[in-house]
Amino acid sequence: MKAVIIAGGKGTRLGLSDIPKPMVPVCGKPLLEHQLLLLKTHGITEVIFLTGYLSEKIEDYFQDGAAWGMQLSYIKEEKALGTGGAVLQLLGKIDERFLVLYGDVVMDFDITSFIGFDAQEDSVASLIVHPNDHPYDSDLVERDQDRITRFISKPHPDGLLYENLVNAAVYIFSPRIFDYIPQGVASDFGKDVFPKVISDGGLLRAYLNAEYIKDLGTPDRLSKVEKDLSSGKIARWNLKNKRPAIFLDRDGVINEEVDNLSDITKFKLLPGVSSAIKKINQSDFLAIVITNQPAVAKGFLTVSELEDIHKLLQTELGKERAFVNHIYYCPHHPDSGFEGEVKALKTNCNCRKPQTGMIDQAVAQYNIDLKSSYFIGDTTTDMRTAENAGIPGILVETGYAGEDGKYDARAHLKVENLEAAIECILTQSKKENDHIENAV
Ligand SMILES: [Zn+2]
Known part of the structure; x- marks a missing residue:
């Protein structure tokens, strides 16, 4: 399976001005490098970066990936059209199921197990979902067993009762996903694309997860993540352990x-x-x-x-x-x-x-x-x-x-x-x- 990493984010909240957010050093290594090493552990060596802001910083660092024993390529988006628009650039370039990661998320999870789950049924997409410690301002999913039935974006309706299941922004897509992404306008998976799949009767499946997958938002969170990485917590939470x-x-x-x-x-x-x-x-x-x-x-x-x-x-x-x-x-x-x-x-x-x-x-x-x-x-x-x-x-x-x-x-x-x-x-x-x- 090929992996696609959405890596166009700015790191304004982290105080980064000369590198894109996915290049932020975490314990001395760019966050993207941690992701590549994880992919490689699970036998994924072909990776496409979807870049934008300061793309050259990523390309200069990783080049063709040979130094990591991987094959890396880059698609630079000229006009930012959200996560949907970024992925739509792959239309015609990929014709099998593919894994999608966000370059600003710290993660260590058993990719092989997720791929196994995805293979059980022919869905439009499999999504990793998990409880988190701030569900009240997170994008939630509702489900019937494995089948996702609704997306609840923040801000939530008043008095909402919810299962604490948050979209972790790790996906496996069928190429059929391209049918649901609008051309030429900005779109977001959680707000636009996935709700459209559901309203069209397409199958989105939820993979319940307790592994370490956390967005790297603020300097506060960065220092917490570095602590968790160096103490071994992030690796210990991998489902393999x-x-x-x-x-x-x-x-x-x-x-x-x-x-x-x-x-x-x-x-x-x-x-x-x-x-x-x-x-x-x-x-x-x-x-x-x-x-x-x-x-x-x-x-x-x-x-x-x-x-x-x-x-x-x-x-x-x-x-x-x-x-x-x-x-x-x-x-x-x-x-x-x-x-x-x-x-x-x-x-x-x-x-x-x-x-x-x-x-x-x-x-x-x-x-x-x-x-x-x-x-x-x-x-x-x-x-x-x-x-x-x-x-x-x-x-x-x-x-x-x-x-x-x-x-x-x-x-x-x-x-x-x-x-x-x-x-x-x-x-x-x-x-x-x-x-x-x-x-x-
Ligand atoms: Zn019983």
Whole structure:
């Protein structure tokens, strides 16, 4: 597969005046060079730069790419027509699917895995989407499973409830994308091109992602990125490397326990939860919600109403710059006999806790290092789930506080609330890392 890098940006906000933004040095190397090295690791050696502002700075540095063992070429845009216009210059020059990166984004991701996802279906485009810590002013996507159904550009409509899924600006395009880019006028993928694909019934697929992909906006962010790069965090978050997770039960841990919560107006985050989850986000741990929602099988609420509650959860966390990487829920229930129940969901599944089906799914999807992971819950069902998964279970004294009496399951630790649980985990994990560093 060939890669295309959009590299026409100015670096005004970074205070750059003599080089284009993608040439900004990050730990001593231009950002674009980091991208090329990543591409090469995944066997991509043919790269086309779409340049504009100070194009010669890029061409002088990389030339034909021979020094990197790559074949590089350049298309300089004379008149800036947005990201759409830049890509449209490839019309007639490329006749197979191609990867598109933005030259001002810091990234380390498993490109091979993304290409594998893209190959599953013949879409117009595959897009990497991820939660971030400022969803309220980001361009969001809505989806039905993998299929993207809507783009919500900033500024958002008032009172919007959203899933925290942001367009990460990493794409694989079919050449059919050119049909949707207007000729001769400026266009933007998120605002113009993708919405047109959707309204024409074209398929755009969302690839959910927890790897390090961050726009390099301001000097502040640059120094943070350099810190993350030199500490190895950016590489550690690559899907090829196993990452630990903190699995979180939902009701009674994140939000107030309400028996069979089905009314969205009764959803309320517990105090201190956002800042606690934010601490997970800043660590190497993934934050993964694992929740039984038998109320769906019982007919108390629909899947769509449940997903609205999950949007509210993510919107509320998002306001405080916190996010969960994924919410897995079990909609099933084994016992029949409720009026209005959904027969198809009345089944003995393997996802209902204390079974580990949802954890297994998360482990496979995010390449989780189970032996360094934890489960935080408020019930004996949660503690039994942790036992079944072979990981420490931490019981919190919110919600049922372990008084549900369902299983004879012991907690590894019992603490006041989510905040205290996360504090314990992060302190413990820091100690272990220090220990490993000292041993080396
Ligand atoms: Zn289930």
